Amino acid sequence: xxxxxxxxxxxFFVAHEAELYSYAFSLMANREEAKDVTQEAAVTMWQQxxxxxxxxxxxxxxxxxxxxxALKFRKQSRASRYKISDEAVExxxxxxxxxxxxxPTITQRRLEALGECIDKLPAQARRLMTQxxxxxxxxxxxxxxxxxxxxxxxxxxxxxxxxLQECIDAVxxxxxxx
Amino acid sequence: MSPDESNKMxxxxxxxxxxxxxxxxxxxxNLLLVTDRSARAQYLRYMSAEAAYERLLGGPSAxxxxxxxxxxxxxxxxxxxxxxFDAPEPTQKLSLHDAWVLPAILGSDxxxxxxxxxxxxxxxxxxxxxxxxxxxPRQRGSKALFRCSAAAALLIASGLAAWFSFQHPGPTTAxxxxxxxxxQWGGNKSFHSGETLPVGQLDLESGVAKLGLPGGxxxxxxxxxxxxxxxxxxxxxxxxxxxxxxxxxxxGFAVNTPDGSVIDLGTQFGVEVLxxxxxxxxxxxxxxxxPRSAADSLTxxxxxxxxxxxxxxxxxDPAGAKSQHFVRDPGGGALxxxxxxxxxxxxxxxxxxxxxxxxxxxxxxxxxIMGLIDGDSAYxxxxxxxxxxxxxxxxxEHGPVQVDSAxxxxxxxxxxxxTYDFIFSGNHVPRPGNHKSPIPTILGNVDYSSPDHWxxxxxxxxxxxxxxxxxxxxxPASTLEQLHAVVGNVYNKNPKDARPTELFVLADGVLxxxxxxSGPDVFTxxxxxxxxxxxxxxxxxxxxxxxxxxxxLLGDPAFEMHAGx
Numbered sequence: 001x002x003x004x005x006x007x008x009x010x011x012f013f014v015a016h017e018a019e020l021y022s023y024a025f026s027l028m029a030n031r032e033e034a035k036d037v038t039q040e041a042a043v044t045m046w047q048q049x050x051x052x053x054x055x056x057x058x059x060x061x062x063x064x065x066x067x068x069x070a071l072k073f074r075k076q077s078r079a080s081r082y083k084i085s086d087e088a089v090e091x092x093x094x095x096x097x098x099x100x101x102x103x104p105t106i107t108q109r110r111l112e113a114l115g116e117c118i119d120k121l122p123a124q125a126r127r128l129m130t131q132x133x134x135x136x137x138x139x140x141x142x143x144x145x146x147x148x149x150x151x152x153x154x155x156x157x158x159x160x161x162x163x164l165q166e167c168i169d170a171v172x173x174x175x176x177x178x
Numbered sequence: 179m180s181p182d183e184s185n186k187m188x189x190x191x192x193x194x195x196x197x198x199x200x201x202x203x204x205x206x207x208n209l210l211l212v213t214d215r216s217a218r219a220q221y222l223r224y225m226s227a228e229a230a231y232e233r234l235l236g237g238p239s240a241x242x243x244x245x246x247x248x249x250x251x252x253x254x255x256x257x258x259x260x261x262x263f264d265a266p267e268p269t270q271k272l273s274l275h276d277a278w279v280l281p282a283i284l285g286s287d288x289x290x291x292x293x294x295x296x297x298x299x300x301x302x303x304x305x306x307x308x309x310x311x312x313x314x315p316r317q318r319g320s321k322a323l324f325r326c327s328a329a330a331a332l333l334i335a336s337g338l339a340a341w342f343s344f345q346h347p348g349p350t351t352a353x354x355x356x357x358x359x360x361x362q363w364g365g366n367k368s369f370h371s372g373e374t375l376p377v378g379q380l381d382l383e384s385g386v387a388k389l390g391l392p393g394g395x396x397x398x399x400x401x402x403x404x405x406x407x408x409x410x411x412x413x414x415x416x417x418x419x420x421x422x423x424x425x426x427x428x429x430g431f432a433v434n435t436p437d438g439s440v441i442d443l444g445t446q447f448g449v450e451v452l453x454x455x456x457x458x459x460x461x462x463x464x465x466x467x468x469p470r471s472a473a474d475s476l477t478x479x480x481x482x483x484x485x486x487x488x489x490x491x492x493x494x495d496p497a498g499a500k501s502q503h504f505v506r507d508p509g510g511g512a513l514x515x516x517x518x519x520x521x522x523x524x525x526x527x528x529x530x531x532x533x534x535x536x537x538x539x540x541x542x543x544x545x546x547i548m549g550l551i552d553g554d555s556a557y558x559x560x561x562x563x564x565x566x567x568x569x570x571x572x573x574x575e576h577g578p579v580q581v582d583s584a585x586x587x588x589x590x591x592x593x594x595x596x597t598y599d600f601i602f603s604g605n606h607v608p609r610p611g612n613h614k615s616p617i618p619t620i621l622g623n624v625d626y627s628s629p630d631h632w633x634x635x636x637x638x639x640x641x642x643x644x645x646x647x648x649x650x651x652x653x654p655a656s657t658l659e660q661l662h663a664v665v666g667n668v669y670n671k672n673p674k675d676a677r678p679t680e681l682f683v684l685a686d687g688v689l690x691x692x693x694x695x696s697g698p699d700v701f702t703x704x705x706x707x708x709x710x711x712x713x714x715x716x717x718x719x720x721x722x723x724x725x726x727x728x729x730x731l732l733g734d735p736a737f738e739m740h741a742g743x
Contacts, residue, residue: 088211
């Protein structure tokens, strides 16, 4: 059915997919474009998986494909109007590479902590997050549907994001992981 | 970075995520990212979380059976030195962005819609799905690997020559199950998402299965159905319904029935074989109908058209294609079903407009302006749209009024027993009755005639009942969550002249919402729905002051669905 190298690639890809998408999202600042980048990078990685050295870690190898695919998309002017500048993208890539050297699992651990923090959200905050992310409504749509002030809602989401970051820090601190 | 600078950075990133960043703020953000190491780190932390919210909150991306992960991570050859990605608790689901990996590999545009597999039985608001936990029970087996769609896609890709090409279809494999929604197969067979279907006749007793065929054709089969995948370019449908979606680069794909063949010309179409008859509807592109005993007599059918295919001829069905008749995509993610589309004959996702329903009969379709009409207060079963259970012109003067086809009754208030014209869905309401000016379309500050919005117009007194079971059948992998709309009377905005109107929302004859309102009032309707609700009735009555001036708009009315069954 499938050869062993493909099975191996599937294992690696599935295990790291969330992080690869996260990286693409940081570079593209747009969900759809980040999905396109991750998708194309996945196909390229699979096609070139024979070049992957199994003695080395998969994640840095895969991150490079995401980075170069993101650059390709940006050159093709497929990036959104909120395009992070080329200089900023380069600086971000360097930051991620440096983090890969110093703390290769920090992103994964922060994502794990985020899951716990979302569990702790108050009901109303969770409802807003659900409308935004599960149901896919924009802030404008939520404001319209709920009759809430748009700017106040922007501020509410800003506070929720900040609170979740603080919660992540607290969880990692408790784990002695910071 | 000081706390104040950190707060400013957080505000910039948040504005970026919510797409209200000004040009000056974007410049500032870019400058910080280039010059400030702490700002870069903060940006990456925020964006990493932002990318994960959709998945952690059960957004519209695919889910993966945790057993799949278990089987993968259990493999002794798996290398987990970089990230010890622990398997989740058995009751948890992981959601991966795999639905869009699949189409890229298969090269089929139509698959670009998210294609979640085996969604959780409960709404996927999950606990920390990536939390490290004690190891769950472990399983092995090659089939389990296929339950992950990303894995399946990549494994399929590895077998492209044997699988997704015309040259070398597998000798014992007919198709792959891309999605299975409560599918029950005959002959004690069981096929889960990611597994392959064998060559030969198959009996889907109930449920829905989305299949991938060699060459990139996808097919949604709705049970009960008997069918056989003959080759990359041919399927025999002996009984039941299927919708085939054929990529443009596949030529000559045909669905063969006892009456003849439905030959694809690059399209999406539905075929039903029932009681020895073949009914075909085209949703995109064109097909040719070829009667079995008159092979030279080809009839071309275009998008929006429907026809009956007989052994010796084909006849066009003037009613046209009704997308409510077929399951075009089992779905699985969060959906907002546009009620204007449903009233116009769509499945809630096709953005149809200008739907009309005669409240006297429940009949749907184009109809003339009727003016003031008398009701009989009797319930009239909808005749042509599966999702419309029926209609009535309510008058509670003589006792409880029947509100659905199951016979439920409700004590509605007495009315003058009359209404105007029809129920309409779309954007611009045709000028009904004796109105000399267009029906206003603005509620609050929103103009529901604009392209991004939609409306449904009612004049008191009228009741419209939806068949929720039919809605669930059309979107079997999602769950009805609530009815949502903005409601108001647009006839008279002057409070001094305001006339009362009443809105009742009933589920199986039980009151779920009631409001008495008048001209200037605009309110949001949000009625939660439960899995046991079968019929949902919207009833507008005249508030005891006669039906004049009771022009009610529902702005952006929608049935909201969440992922999972």
